[in-house]
Amino acid sequence: MSATTATTATTATTSMASLTGTPGTPGTPALSRSGTAAFLDRLGGVAAGPPSVAALHRLHAAFLEHVPYETLDIQLGRRTGIDPLVSVDRIVRLRRGGYCFQLNGAFAVLLRSLGYRVTLHQGGVHRPPKGRPAIDGSHLTLTVDALPDDPGGRWLVDVGLGDGFYDPLPLRQGRFVQGGILQARFRFELAASEVRAGAWQLRHPDGSGFTGMDFDPAPASMADFERRHAYFSTSPDTHFRQLCTVVRRHAAGSDVLRALTLTRRARTTVRRTLERRPDWFAVLDEVFGLPLGDLSEAERDLLWRRVVSQHEAFLVRQSRRCSA
Incomplete structure (x- = not known):
């Protein structure tokens, strides 16, 4: 471990002490009052209010608007954990995002701290063009x-898709x-999964990053996702490593950065290529809210080289398809 990494880890551990409060249920992390306030401030100062359908919608939307889906640390070869409180610190103090294990893990902590009854589930995402339904622990939902105003209802909540x-x-x-x-139109369908009896399937025909997700109704724990996280974080064969991806879902649609290509999907879809290093990092900061103050200059250089290489490989594939 480098001195920088060690210092970061020590600071994160210290910050956790101010975030952790009395667990809402046995074995479940929760936030102190000040930790909860800091998290809500990170979400734009959203008003939490007591648990309700409307409040759950507000919190879900605020999280998506302010905390991006991103795999930058995987690109850099940084080993990050999925302990929910570490993910909270990552989001609140470092102003970073993450992927499903980190985002949904942290959101579950916030919801439980606010009095919601939350259950974790193992799932699997279908990715285009040939993704197949599976429930293999590759996704946390x-x-x-x-809820007091919907006592018999159950809601699917996911800020990590x-x-x-x-x-x-x-x-x-x-x-x-x-x-x-006036916004991008997103269609979804919930149906019975064919993968496992009693399981659910979410279908998303308009998705660019995924077209569906199956999940098991049985409760899961964060330990169920450790093996998959280790694989996704280190294997060169995963799409997380092969393509740098940052996504922010918002009321009008979505912003998606893949390597050097920025796509804004709203009423219309606009794409542009970010060919200059300053422009690329400015978009991360201004569009996705990622100032990346925790990265060294050497890490920024490495990240830029990787996304340029990925974009060049994309152009080669595109040229071959056109000439075929």
Whole structure:
């Protein structure tokens, strides 16, 4: 471990002490009052209020608007953990994002700290073009139930899908449309999964990063995702390593950065290539809210070299397809 990494880890551990409060349920981390306030401030100062359907929608939207899906540390070969409190510190103090294990893990801590009943579930995401349904622990998703104004209902909650749903979905079979004339239109469908009896399948025909997700209704724990996280963080064969991806879902649609290509999907879709290093880092800061103050100059150089290389490889593939 480098001196810089050791210092960061020590600071993170110290910060956790101010975030941790009395667990809401045995074995479940929770935040202190000040830790909860700091998290809500990170989400734009969203008003939490007591648990309700409307408050859950507000919190879900605020998280997506302010905390991006991002895999920058995987690109850099940085080993990060998925302990929920470490993920909270990453999001609140370092002003970073993460991927499903980190984002949904941290969001579960916030919701539980606010009095919500949250359950973790093992899932699997189908990625285009040939992704197949699976429940293999490659995705962490959440459900919330027992809301005072919807005591018999259950809601699918997921802030770790990238360009997924903006508002929580009621966990019942059916089709749902989010967006409209002035925003990007996202269609979703919840149905019974064919992978496992009693499991659910989320279908997302308009998704660019994923087209569906199956999940098991049985409760899971963060330990169930450690093996997959270790693989995703280190293997050169995963899409997390092969393509740098940053996504921010917002009310109008989504912003997606893949290598050097920035795509803004709203009422219309606009793409541009960020060919200059200052422009690329400025977009991370100004569009995705990632100032990256925790990265050294050497790490920024390495990150820039990797995304340039990925973009050049994309151009080669595109040229071969055109000439075929």
